[in-house]
Amino acid sequence: xxxxxxxxxxxxxxxxxxxxxxxxxxxxxxxxxxxxxxxxxxxxxxxxxxxxxxxxxxxxxxxxxxxxxxxxxxxxxxxxxxxxxxxxxxxxxxxxxxxxxxxxxxxxxxxxxxxxxxxxxxxxxxxxxxxxxxxxxxxxxxxxxxxxxxxxxxxxxxxxxxxxxxxxxxxxxxxxxxxxxxxxxxxxxxxxxxxxxxxxxxxxxxxxxxxxxxxxxxxxxxxxxxxxxxxxxxxxxxxxxxxxxxxxxxxxxxxxxxxxxxxxxxxxxxxxxxxxxxxxxxxxxxxxxxxxxxxxxxxxxxxxxxxxxxxxxxxxxxxxxxxxxxxxxxxxxxxxxxxxxxxxxxxxxxxxxxxxxxxxxxxxxxxxxxxxxxxxxxxxxxxxxxxxxxxxxxxxxxxxxxxxxxxxxxxxxxxxxxxxxxxxxxxxxxxxxxxxxxxxxxxxxxxxxxxxxxxxxxxxxxxxxxxxxxxxxxxxxxxxxxxxxxxxxxxxxxxxxxxxxxxxxxxxxxxxxxxxxxxxxxxxxxxxxxxxxxxxxxxxxxxxxxxxxxxxxxxxxxxxxxxxxxxxxxxxxxxxxxxxxxxxxxxxxxxxxxxxxxxxxxxxxxxxxxxxxxxxxxxxxxxxxxxxxxxxxxxxxxxxxxxxxxxxxxx
DNA sequence: GAGCACTGC
Numbered sequence: 001x002x003x004x005x006x007x008x009x010x011x012x013x014x015x016x017x018x019x020x021x022x023x024x025x026x027x028x029x030x031x032x033x034x035x036x037x038x039x040x041x042x043x044x045x046x047x048x049x050x051x052x053x054x055x056x057x058x059x060x061x062x063x064x065x066x067x068x069x070x071x072x073x074x075x076x077x078x079x080x081x082x083x084x085x086x087x088x089x090x091x092x093x094x095x096x097x098x099x100x101x102x103x104x105x106x107x108x109x110x111x112x113x114x115x116x117x118x119x120x121x122x123x124x125x126x127x128x129x130x131x132x133x134x135x136x137x138x139x140x141x142x143x144x145x146x147x148x149x150x151x152x153x154x155x156x157x158x159x160x161x162x163x164x165x166x167x168x169x170x171x172x173x174x175x176x177x178x179x180x181x182x183x184x185x186x187x188x189x190x191x192x193x194x195x196x197x198x199x200x201x202x203x204x205x206x207x208x209x210x211x212x213x214x215x216x217x218x219x220x221x222x223x224x225x226x227x228x229x230x231x232x233x234x235x236x237x238x239x240x241x242x243x244x245x246x247x248x249x250x251x252x253x254x255x256x257x258x259x260x261x262x263x264x265x266x267x268x269x270x271x272x273x274x275x276x277x278x279x280x281x282x283x284x285x286x287x288x289x290x291x292x293x294x295x296x297x298x299x300x301x302x303x304x305x306x307x308x309x310x311x312x313x314x315x316x317x318x319x320x321x322x323x324x325x326x327x328x329x330x331x332x333x334x335x336x337x338x339x340x341x342x343x344x345x346x347x348x349x350x351x352x353x354x355x356x357x358x359x360x361x362x363x364x365x366x367x368x369x370x371x372x373x374x375x376x377x378x379x380x381x382x383x384x385x386x387x388x389x390x391x392x393x394x395x396x397x398x399x400x401x402x403x404x405x406x407x408x409x410x411x412x413x414x415x416x417x418x419x420x421x422x423x424x425x426x427x428x429x430x431x432x433x434x435x436x437x438x439x440x441x442x443x444x445x446x447x448x449x450x451x452x453x454x455x456x457x458x459x460x461x462x463x464x465x466x467x468x469x470x471x472x473x474x475x476x477x478x479x480x481x482x483x484x485x486x487x488x489x490x491x492x493x494x495x496x497x498x499x500x501x502x503x504x505x506x507x508x509x510x511x512x513x514x515x516x517x518x519x520x521x522x523x524x525x526x527x528x529x530x531x532x533x534x535x536x537x538x539x540x541x542x543x544x545x546x547x548x549x550x551x552x553x554x555x556x557x558x559x560x561x562x563x564x565x566x567x568x569x570x571x572x573x574x575x576x577x578x579x580x581x582x583x584x585x586x587x588x589x590x591x592x593x594x595x596x597x598x599x600x601x602x603x604x605x606x607x608x609x610x611x612x613x614x615x616x617x618x619x620x621x622x623x624x625x626x627x628x629x630x631x632x633x634x635x636x637x638x639x640x641x642x643x644x645x646x647x648x649x650x651x
Numbered sequence: 652g653a654g655c656a657c658t659g660c
Contacts, residue, residue: 104658133660178659273656305656342656352656365656435658474660558655568656618654 043118045535050078051464052227059083059225060090063204065555068214068222068332070204070290077227080170081115084143084572093165095199097141100168101148103176104335109414112136112145132445137153148178153186156434156442165199168361171206172215173373194370209376234388246348247271247280249393253346254284255291257391258324263296265343266325268333270378272352272367277302284326296322303329303337315339329458334377345382345390347375365617421574421641422452443546447468454543455552460567462557463547465507469564472506473625474615478536479509480527487621488525497601501610501627503568504561505601510536554611570637572611576645577623578631579608585623588645597622609634 015153019071040242041355042553052073062082063069073079084098102108112129119126128137129145132587138146144328148169167186170391190201197259205215205222216222234527250269257267271277278290282299288298299319319325320572327339331351351370370378384387416432419425424438434442441451450470459573481489496512498504513533517521523530547554557563569576577585577594596603596617604608613622635642 147659149658153660172656176658274654332657335657354656447660468660604653612656620653622653 002161007585038393043120044497047082047118050082052078052082055087055227056082059227060086062223062225063087063620064090064200066091066223067202068205068217068219069205070212070224071227072212072224073206074208074209080111080226081118081203083206084119084166084168088143089165091489093202094142096165098143098166098168099151100582101151101163101171101179102145103171103174103179105147106169108145109134112143115143115145121417125298133539148176148182152178152182153445153454155182155185155189158188159185160192160198161179161186161201162193162198164201166202166204168204168206170206172205172212173376174208175371175373180583183215187219190630209373223500234382234390236379236392238392244571246393247258247276247553250346250348251280251283251287253391254326257292257327257344257346258298259295261324261344263322263324264341266319266327266339267344267346267505268327268339268342268381268602269346269348270333270351270538271330271348272350273330274302274304277330279547281328294326298324298326300326300328303327303333305330305332312337319329319528331374331386333381334374337602342382343386343388345379345388347378347390347392349375349393354571362498401639417572419448422448422453424448426541430455432622440550443456443550444543446474446543449572449574450474453552453567454547456570457567458555460557460563460570462554462556462563463552463554464556464616465561465564466567467540467554468510468536468567469503469507471543473503474539475532475535476529478506478529478532480529480586482527485527492526498561499601499628500561500565501602502600502625503627504564506559507564528604543565565627565629568627569611569633572613572627573634573638575612575614575623575640576629576634577610585610587621587623589644592621594621594623596626597624600624600626602628606611617638 017268040112052059063086071079071083076415080100087093087098098525100111102111108129108131112127113123116123116127121127123129124136124138125140127143127145128135128141128630131147132150151161151167154163161167168612169182169186170178186201186203190203193199193201195591203219205219207215212224213304216224221586234558250271252611253502257265262604269280270278281302288300301314303315314338315327315329318341325341327333327342329337333339340521347370349370350367351374352365352367355366355368379390379392416425419438420427422437422441424441425432426435427433437452437455440455441448444454446450446454450473453465454463454470455465479493493505496505496508498508508530510533514529514537515522516532518534518537521529523533544554568607574589576588578588581584585594585596586592592615596610597616609629610623610626612627612628613625614623616622616624
């Protein structure tokens with residue numbers, strides 16, 4: 001699957017168009033654009049042809065002076081690859097490292113590769129990258145591309161970020177909890193370093209959209225530098241009223257365009273999920289069969305993550321001559337997959353996403369409105385090679401204004417509460433402080449409860465097993481479940497199924513996998529995803545390294561799997577569910593009624609107490625990945641908590 | 652007897 005190494009596209013801001021939002025009195029400047037790029041030209045010529053090159057002297061002059069700057073640049077302006085190099089070339093920040101953060105791993109890796117190529121150096125020397133479970137840097141590295149989560153992790157150990165002289169926060173419009181927290185971290189580090197006379201920290205925020213007032217405000221009203229890129233203009237057609245039925249709206253738009261536009265103009269429709277996409281695909285194909293003369297045929301292609309790769313590739317094949325290609329996609333087409341030739345984007349304005357529900361304290365998977373940044377991102381998928389059109393079902397103003405949400409207070413409070421329960425933090429005079437256990441936990445690039453469970457495992461002489469289980473749960477599923485071969489899958493899996501639950505079943509599959517040394521044929525016969533399984537081995541090796549560094553005892557409990565379950569119960573006690581007289585389960589922490597997910601090996605049985613990995617709120621609230629536990633273990637390890645919870649249950 | 656948007660540490 002080709003990935004888009006470029007930052008997300010921005011829009012061509014035409015004066016007078018709906019996208020134009022450059023106020024006259026706003027601080028900032030418009031930097032010139034010029035040039036054309038061609039992959040066959042030498043790399044330094046390519047660099048000089050980038051639009052940003054024309055602005056280099058001004059840009060360098062500004063960036064050298066400023067402690068904070070906001071850079072707005074469109075896709076193809078070259079800001080992400082060039083600005084770090086310009087800073088390096090002019091000697092800014094030579095005392096330390098220039099960090100460039102990205103929201104996605106692939107972006108960090110491919111950008112580092114590109115910049116290393118431009119500097120004619122081997123990746124990992126002057127230019128490197130750091131993402132989870134992969135660190136391609138050395139003592140020579142001065143330009144470091146990394147995921148924002150990775151920088152955040154480093155900030156735990158070094159809040160002043162002293163290794164760095166410049167931090168470039170790229171893709172700032174793609175707001176996540178990570179980027180939001182990073183904003184606070186770099187601002188504090190900058191101020192603290194000034195106060196104690198350390199080397200100053202330069203912070204550059206880069207964004208593809210013009211909604212940067214908040215960024216500028218947050219960083220002491222820092223100047224905004226505008227770069228022009230090569231994006232083609234996109235015309236936005238608003239509906240007069242927001243469509244109440246977004247699917248109906250999308251359907252009408254598809255056929256309206258189909259009747260009016262030349263057949264070579266492809267359409268991309270953004271929708272929320274598999275079921276919805278397949279249903280609309282059927283409807284479109286039906287209607288297309290009964291169109292009046294003069295209306296050409298259409299090819300409807302679904303695109304979502306769980307489609308097999310071969311079917312995903314269909315979106316790249318050109319439609320037969322005279323046919324219009326209509327792609328119905330999830331947000332996979334926003335950033336992960338770039339399709340050329342899209343002239344029209346129809347945006348339902350909706351997305352399926354995890355949302356924090358403050359009432360239950362849980363994350364719920366639900367259909368919701370897209371953020372403004374997301375709507376812009378979607379519109380930008382039209383007009384990548386030529387001018388394009390976008391038909392949003394919702395006015396942009398109706399989108400969720402992500403710019404107002406710097407932190408989600410409830411989510412932060414819930415997270416702190418969890419950390420408190422795990423003993424990772426304690427509150428002292430209104431302050432939340434990391435305990436020594438919390439500091440140990442921070443060594444692991446894992447969710448806190450997994451880190452805690454690993455740290456507990458030597459007490460149960462089962463560190464090896466816990467490392468295996470945590471690794472298995474940290475990668476994409478190692479189980480391959482083709483629906484068409486359900487009976488075969490069931491038969492093959494039966495020999496590994498453990499009555500103790502899903503964790504133990506996964507462990508026995510992993511043990512069998514190691515026994516045959518990862519034999520591919522064995523994987524195929526047993527419906528095991530060999531790539532993900534190999535990844536489990538790598539992850540486990542890295543986690544083992546961290547354990548050794550912490551002087552932990554790496555023992556195996558062999559066949560005594562009760563020890564493993566005790567350890568899991570101790571580490572994951574917050575996720576306990578209790579069987580009720582009516583046959584349902586009650587999640588003890590949140591007092592929610594929950595059920596065993598049908599994919600669990602415990603689906604047919606009704607154990608009195610289980611711990612679970614996650615809750616999935618769909619038609620019901622399901623527990624996934626369960627482990628059978630003994631209530632006495634729970635009372636032993638967190639008695640105060642359980643006495644309180646069980647008391648609440650009974651009353 | 653159900654179903655899985657996408658990232659990230």
